[in-house]
Amino acid sequence: MSDAQKNQSNRTPHVPSAEHERAEQGGANDQSIQKVHAILLREKPEPSEGFSPMPLFLLGLISAVIFVVSVYVVHYRGDFDPLVYDHRYDAVAAKAAASAPKELTPEQILASGKRLYQTCAACHQASGLGVSGVYPPLAASEWVTGSEERLIRVLLHGLNGPIQVKGNTYNGAMPAFGKVQGGGYNWSDEKVAHVLSYIRHEWGNNAAFITKEKVSDVLKANASRTKPWTQEELKPFE
Numbered sequence: 001m002s003d004a005q006k007n008q009s010n011r012t013p014h015v016p017s018a019e020h021e022r023a024e025q026g027g028a029n030d031q032s033i034q035k036v037h038a039i040l041l042r043e044k045p046e047p048s049e050g051f052s053p054m055p056l057f058l059l060g061l062i063s064a065v066i067f068v069v070s071v072y073v074v075h076y077r078g079d080f081d082p083l084v085y086d087h088r089y090d091a092v093a094a095k096a097a098a099s100a101p102k103e104l105t106p107e108q109i110l111a112s113g114k115r116l117y118q119t120c121a122a123c124h125q126a127s128g129l130g131v132s133g134v135y136p137p138l139a140a141s142e143w144v145t146g147s148e149e150r151l152i153r154v155l156l157h158g159l160n161g162p163i164q165v166k167g168n169t170y171n172g173a174m175p176a177f178g179k180v181q182g183g184g185y186n187w188s189d190e191k192v193a194h195v196l197s198y199i200r201h202e203w204g205n206n207a208a209f210i211t212k213e214k215v216s217d218v219l220k221a222n223a224s225r226t227k228p229w230t231q232e233e234l235k236p237f238e
């Protein structure tokens, strides 16, 4: 290869010679400048690694969305009650139902009465047959299945002195169970109603339930009473 040839190939075409550069600068006209600018404008900055700060606009948008959603949730949260999403749900009725006393079913009343009867069973026995000569029977007793007024009085204030049950005479002391002065048990009117409803339905007995309202009425009528009843005193309520 000749020297001239070597020179030729060493010269890369991208590196213009000094003369060439001068020639280009000299030949710069409006068109070529615009062209160069167009190329520069087209260029985007190189993508770089690392975090770039969140645009203020996006930050504002997200904050606004969070704010609006918070206001919405506070207004429509429905106390986070799952029933709120039931289309039949009536918030007013639900509140009234929640504050109203729950009505027990007859089964629940009898179950409650049965539990309470454990206290009575100490004397009257689980069989309701009592103890001959000492504790009178409740099964098939006319005191139990008869007058509500008399039965409630016996439970609230107790019973003393000789009494006849199913033709037999007893003479013991039946304690007072109601909320009365000197009573050791102080059962609520509801408890009294439950246990009485139970003994009127157990051992083949079949008399109507006794309501707590009825018990309350009888208790009010005897508010000043402090001692147990006698069979004589209860005659008017038979």
Ligand code: HEC
Pocket: 116, 117, 119, 120, 121, 122, 123, 124, 134, 135, 136, 137, 138, 141, 142, 143, 144, 151, 154, 155, 159, 160, 161, 162, 163, 165, 170, 171, 172, 173, 174, 175, 177, 195, 196, 199
């Ligand atoms: C400490 C034992 C004792 C307990 C506890 C007791 N009783 Fe009596 N009960 C008696 C006695 C004694 C008599 C009879 C009273 C008399 O001779 O004057 C009686 C009488 C009765 C009578 C009227 C007579 C009859 O047999 O029908 C009823 C009703 C009665 N009790 C129900 C109950 C109920 C209900 C309970 C539980 C809540 C209860 N008793 C708890 C001792 C008890």
